[in-house]
Amino acid sequence: MQLNDSPQAAAAQPLSGCRVLERSRTVAAAYAGRLLAAMGARVVMLEPPGGSPLRHAAPLLDDTGESALFAYLSVGKRSLVCDPASPAARAVLERELDRADILIDDTPVNARAAQGLDPETVGSRFPQLVHVSVLPFGSTGPKAGWDGEEVNMVHAGGEGFLLPNGLSNELFPDRAPLKIYGHFGGYQAGCTAALCALSAWWAVPQGGGQYVDVSVQDAVLSVGAFALQRLGDGSLEHRKSRRFRYGGVFEAQDGFIELLTLEDRQWSSLVDLLEQPAWAQDEALRDPLERSRRGDEINGHVREWMARHQVEDIVRRAQELGVPAAKYRTPAEVMHGEHERERGLFAPATLESGQQAEVLVAPFQFRCTPLEGGGRVPPLDEMAQEAAR
Amino acid sequence: MNTNSPLAGVRIADFTIHAAGPYCTHLLSQLGAECIKIESRTRPDAFRKPHAVYGRMQAATFDQVSANKLSVRLNLKQPEAIVLAKRLVAVSDIAAESFRAGVMKRLGLGFDDLRAAKPDIVMLSLSSCGQNGPDSHFAGYAPLFGAWGGLGWMSGYSDGPPMEMRHVMDHSAGVHAALATMAALHQRRRTGQAQHVDLAAREVASAMIGDALLMASLGATPVRPGNADLAMAPHGVYATSQPDRWLTLAVRNDAEWHALARVLGQGGTDPRFATAQGRLRHREELDQLLTQWLAACNADETAERLQQAGVCAHVSWNMQDIASDRHLRERGAVTEVSAPDIPTRLAVGAPARFARTNDVGIRRLTPALGQDEDYVFGELLGLDSAQRADLQTREVIL
Numbered sequence: 001m002q003l004n005d006s007p008q009a010a011a012a013q014p015l016s017g018c019r020v021l022e023r024s025r026t027v028a029a030a031y032a033g034r035l036l037a038a039m040g041a042r043v044v045m046l047e048p049p050g051g052s053p054l055r056h057a058a059p060l061l062d063d064t065g066e067s068a069l070f071a072y073l074s075v076g077k078r079s080l081v082c083d084p085a086s087p088a089a090r091a092v093l094e095r096e097l098d099r100a101d102i103l104i105d106d107t108p109v110n111a112r113a114a115q116g117l118d119p120e121t122v123g124s125r126f127p128q129l130v131h132v133s134v135l136p137f138g139s140t141g142p143k144a145g146w147d148g149e150e151v152n153m154v155h156a157g158g159e160g161f162l163l164p165n166g167l168s169n170e171l172f173p174d175r176a177p178l179k180i181y182g183h184f185g186g187y188q189a190g191c192t193a194a195l196c197a198l199s200a201w202w203a204v205p206q207g208g209g210q211y212v213d214v215s216v217q218d219a220v221l222s223v224g225a226f227a228l229q230r231l232g233d234g235s236l237e238h239r240k241s242r243r244f245r246y247g248g249v250f251e252a253q254d255g256f257i258e259l260l261t262l263e264d265r266q267w268s269s270l271v272d273l274l275e276q277p278a279w280a281q282d283e284a285l286r287d288p289l290e291r292s293r294r295g296d297e298i299n300g301h302v303r304e305w306m307a308r309h310q311v312e313d314i315v316r317r318a319q320e321l322g323v324p325a326a327k328y329r330t331p332a333e334v335m336h337g338e339h340e341r342e343r344g345l346f347a348p349a350t351l352e353s354g355q356q357a358e359v360l361v362a363p364f365q366f367r368c369t370p371l372e373g374g375g376r377v378p379p380l381d382e383m384a385q386e387a388a389r
Numbered sequence: 390m391n392t393n394s395p396l397a398g399v400r401i402a403d404f405t406i407h408a409a410g411p412y413c414t415h416l417l418s419q420l421g422a423e424c425i426k427i428e429s430r431t432r433p434d435a436f437r438k439p440h441a442v443y444g445r446m447q448a449a450t451f452d453q454v455s456a457n458k459l460s461v462r463l464n465l466k467q468p469e470a471i472v473l474a475k476r477l478v479a480v481s482d483i484a485a486e487s488f489r490a491g492v493m494k495r496l497g498l499g500f501d502d503l504r505a506a507k508p509d510i511v512m513l514s515l516s517s518c519g520q521n522g523p524d525s526h527f528a529g530y531a532p533l534f535g536a537w538g539g540l541g542w543m544s545g546y547s548d549g550p551p552m553e554m555r556h557v558m559d560h561s562a563g564v565h566a567a568l569a570t571m572a573a574l575h576q577r578r579r580t581g582q583a584q585h586v587d588l589a590a591r592e593v594a595s596a597m598i599g600d601a602l603l604m605a606s607l608g609a610t611p612v613r614p615g616n617a618d619l620a621m622a623p624h625g626v627y628a629t630s631q632p633d634r635w636l637t638l639a640v641r642n643d644a645e646w647h648a649l650a651r652v653l654g655q656g657g658t659d660p661r662f663a664t665a666q667g668r669l670r671h672r673e674e675l676d677q678l679l680t681q682w683l684a685a686c687n688a689d690e691t692a693e694r695l696q697q698a699g700v701c702a703h704v705s706w707n708m709q710d711i712a713s714d715r716h717l718r719e720r721g722a723v724t725e726v727s728a729p730d731i732p733t734r735l736a737v738g739a740p741a742r743f744a745r746t747n748d749v750g751i752r753r754l755t756p757a758l759g760q761d762e763d764y765v766f767g768e769l770l771g772l773d774s775a776q777r778a779d780l781q782t783r784e785v786i787l
Contacts, residue, residue: 058619
């Protein structure tokens with residue numbers, strides 16, 4: 001088991017030696033720190049006296065009441081209580097900032113000065129520090145004071161309005177648009193914050209530290225950039241019209257499948273997969289535009305065929321034929337997936353209660369120096385308690 | 390070179406195609422890296438080609454992943470082109486690719502080949518399923534990443550099918566790949582060693598449900614929550630007086646609940662809704678009440694007033710709303726781009742605002758195929774015009 005602070009374990013990691021201070025109330029800031037910790041950075045969470053609100057964030061584990069979200073986001077980090085609003089703790093903050101290469105902070109703009117965390121103060125005291133702010137609407141601009149949870153942000157960034165498309169929208173055309181599960185927008189912003197932190201850190205030898213302003217809204221828009229480009233092409237996307245003309249989500253006998261053929265050769269393979277049905281022999285369907293026009297008709301036939309077959313059979317045969325198709329897998333199927341197991345996607349983690357769980361290491365691998373992964377969820381203020389012993 | 394960019398001086402040999410890989414290098418190029426995109430006339434990036442699946446025969450989306458990049462042509466089916474590609478890698482810091490696992494190796498451009506050409510190369514391989522494992526040969530697009538990774542299953546209406554993830558899944562893979570590539574670059578700075586970054590897009594989808602996966606490891610069965618939240622009520626997306634103009638709301642505590650009722654002109658509230666637990670327990674009745682309250686409300690004006698009162702609210706914005714927004718414009722998140730023969734249009738700009746190295750964002754638009762060969766083949770690789778003409782004649786440069 002890797003210790004969160006073990007120098008031996010961390011020495012060969014991509015970010016060995018990188019010191020990060022994290023103040024996080026939100027998933028975005030916590031995920032930024034989590035990604036850096038996964039790559040070997042030493043990440044210290046500065047928590048308020050009662051602990052980060054994320055320690056109580058849903059979903060909670062039934063038996064212990066621990067937050068599964070917090071466990072996922074904090075494994076491998078260290079915890080130190082520090083309330084910068086109190087003068088006594090300010091010295092702790094200064095000491096930790098002095099030791100850090102990167103500060104990730106999501107303190108609301110209007111609360112920063114009172115805590116000594118405004119960019120001007122931090123920048124003048126610690127000129128080599130990379131100070132990354134990540135807030136729902138960023139720290140500058142007319143809406144910097146606005147607040148938002150995930151459901152607000154995924155819609156403020158444009159993707160929410162476009163969801164769901166395809167089958168869900170066909171089945172429930174009058175329902176409200178949907179958010180993506182969990183904290184998708186927060187994760188994009190957290191990853192962007194970590195990327196920008198490492199980019200600014202790259203420039204420190206040339207120009208010193210600096211302040212970087214990341215926003216969840218910007219990050220959601222950024223990953224949805226194609227829709228803005230479509231607007232420039234004269235097309236305002238809508239969830240009702242943003243569907244693939246054929247393909248999409250299909251219900252098989254025992255589960256759901258995603259099927260998507262974009263290229264001509266994939267269409268021919270799809271016809272093979274469907275066992276060369278008579279309707280698909282229509283010469284006109286050789287033309288991709290004609291297939292587009294008759295997408296509903298094609299999907300009707302595909303649905304009828306899918307409903308008669310088993311997911312595993314369809315997916316295996318489809319991949320053999322070169323038809324892009326995948327099962328909609330449950331979390332348990334992902335957790336126990338043969339592919340994931342072989343790739344070492346998960347590692348053991350010790351929760352605060354002592355319970356052993358498995359946690360996703362990171363969504364990337366470093367093949368020359370594999371990531372350690374796992375670790376433990378840090379008890380509140382463990383660093384101070386260790387120092388006192 | 391963009392000397393006032395954080396990644397000034399970093400060079401990328403970019404073999405990526407489609408969306409996810411190119412978006413990764415697009416981000417790095419916005420941050421100041423010099424990105425040389427390698428294609429050929431016979432095998433251009435698919436995003437230069439039309440996609441009839443959208444119901445029209447036009448190239449739609451290339452600009453948003455290819456701005457800033459330099460373009461050269463190399464016919465990678467020719468051994469001499471492979472030699473040139475390796476020479477290009479030898480003068481680069483990063484080599485990025487997004488083919489199916491094994492393709493680069495078959496071309497003679499696998500990690501070991503590139504490391505022989507450049508001993509401290511950072512290679513990024515971005516694929517749907519990664520470089521090893523039983524599914525590594527699977528081809529896929531963004532919606533399949535979401536399906537494989539579990540994010541699609543966990544998203545959707547609670548009583549409906551799983552939800553199809555779209556381009557955002559490609560771009561999520563791209564931003565995670567850019568982060569890992571930067572970490573490898575720091576590792577190289579510290580150790581002088583090469584690194585091979587392996588990103589599987591389906592695993593990025595899994596990272597978006599990390600909490601649910603942790604629960605599954607303990608034997609729990611996480612359920613699809615739709616727009617509901619396990620801790621907040623009201624929480625969701627609500628109709629307003631205007632058709633298809635939805636208001637998103639998230640009420641985190643009693644104070645925000647009272648503020649919401651006050652802003653909506655609702656005085657004495659139902660005791661069932663007095664506490665967070667009560668509101669969660671009576672979530673459906675609460676949503677019905679909110680729907681009544683909001684039925685006569687203007688979405689935009691209500692969002693504004695709720696924010697002033699400290700309640701998390703925002704209209705479900707379409708792209709026209711985003712295009713018109715002053716906040717996003719001021720931040721440079723939405724920017725106008727133009728070129729001599731292209732009318733001004735909007736694009737998504739800088740991923741963040743940097744206080745010092747602030748030359749971040751789109752500097753020029755999508756390159757024409759092969760437009761930067763004087764610089765890349767001439768200056769960087771030292772090929773003279775006769776050599777280049779010969780290579781073109783023999784379709785090495787094609």
